[in-house]
Amino acid sequence: MAETKKTKQPKQGKKSKKEATRWLYPESVNIDYQSVLFSSLDDWFKKINEQLSQAQIPLDFLSSISTLSYLSANFGADAINELAGFFKQVAITNDGFWVKMVKIGTNTDLAPAEVNYAPGDSVIIGGTTGIDVYRSEPWLREMQTTWVQENTQLIKSIPKQHLDDVAKITQQAVDEGWRIEKLRKAIQDRFHIPENRAVLIATDQIGKANSAVSMQRMRDYGIRKYKWRGAMDSRERKEHVDREGEEFDIDHPPEDGPPGYPIRCRCWPEPVWDIAA
Structure with missing residues (x-):
């Protein structure tokens, strides 16, 4: 065997x-x-x-x-x-x-x-x-x-x-x-x-x-940018999965808002620690 x-x-x-x-x-x-x-x-x-x-x-x-x-x-x-x-x-x-x-x-x-x-x-x-x-x-x-x-x-x-x-x-x-x-x-x-x-x-x-x-x-x-992070499970909407890891300016979020703001969104922002920039 x-x-x-x-x-x-x-x-x-x-x-x-x-x-x-x-x-x-x-x-x-x-x-x-x-x-x-x-x-x-x-x-x-x-x-x-x-x-x-x-x-x-x-x-x-x-x-x-x-x-x-x-x-x-x-x-x-x-x-x-x-x-x-x-x-x-x-x-x-x-x-x-x-x-x-x-x-x-x-x-x-x-x-x-x-x-x-x-x-x-x-x-x-x-x-x-x-x-x-x-x-x-x-x-x-x-x-x-x-x-x-x-x-x-x-x-x-x-x-x-x-x-x-x-x-x-x-x-x-x-x-x-x-x-x-x-x-x-x-x-x-x-x-x-x-x-x-x-x-x-x-x-x-x-x-x-x-x-x-x-x-x-x-x-x-003093943080100016963040990376979009999501739950990455079956409940997360496709457009948010597609944003995973994408950087956004803190004052220019996507059309539906920053992470956690869209209806029932469980996403969160990961700070980009380039404070000097």
Whole structure:
């Protein structure tokens, strides 16, 4: 019997330099964002079901659409209150990777960003204790405010779009003489639509926040170019796979934006460390 040739398997757990220095997508923040949105949706679905349970015919429910529209004004209040904290956590997570990237790319020990600390905290860097031993990023507050405002509008759009859909189905039920049981099922069967929108908002917006912070931190450091890096898996869109390793000027990104900015993009920028240029 011929001897079977054994294939040497690569060692597990050892990360390449690229893997160790990449800007990872803040998945834990995305999960937290989705969680509070789903909590808001649970309350919203209860309100709809309450109105459905009181209706005897579709026309009864059609008249309650205005009530639901009024109730939707408070949709997502808890999620909106958490937005500033989500952005801050993205900035903190991003900074942890950025400090490591600077160390490996330039052999420089970069002080942590101010966002990591509460006002008045004593910070210890290299054995030195002080109040101002961190990087000041005055642009971060404005970026956070803009992101919170944009996300507030996105959250408030969830029940509005859903009610538009519910109203169309209800009008169809009235016109075609459905029984109320059929209408209830038709509306409940479409609860997945606002759920999918909530997932899209959280996933996309956390990626956009991470991208914006990454690009500004590179600008602060004097970096003018970056290489496009992607997840390189089956989920990555072809045009992003085609950009792998391609260099871009930091102020002239592709048409769909820098890495991490396009919808649900998980790509990231690898700094080109030619600071003198």
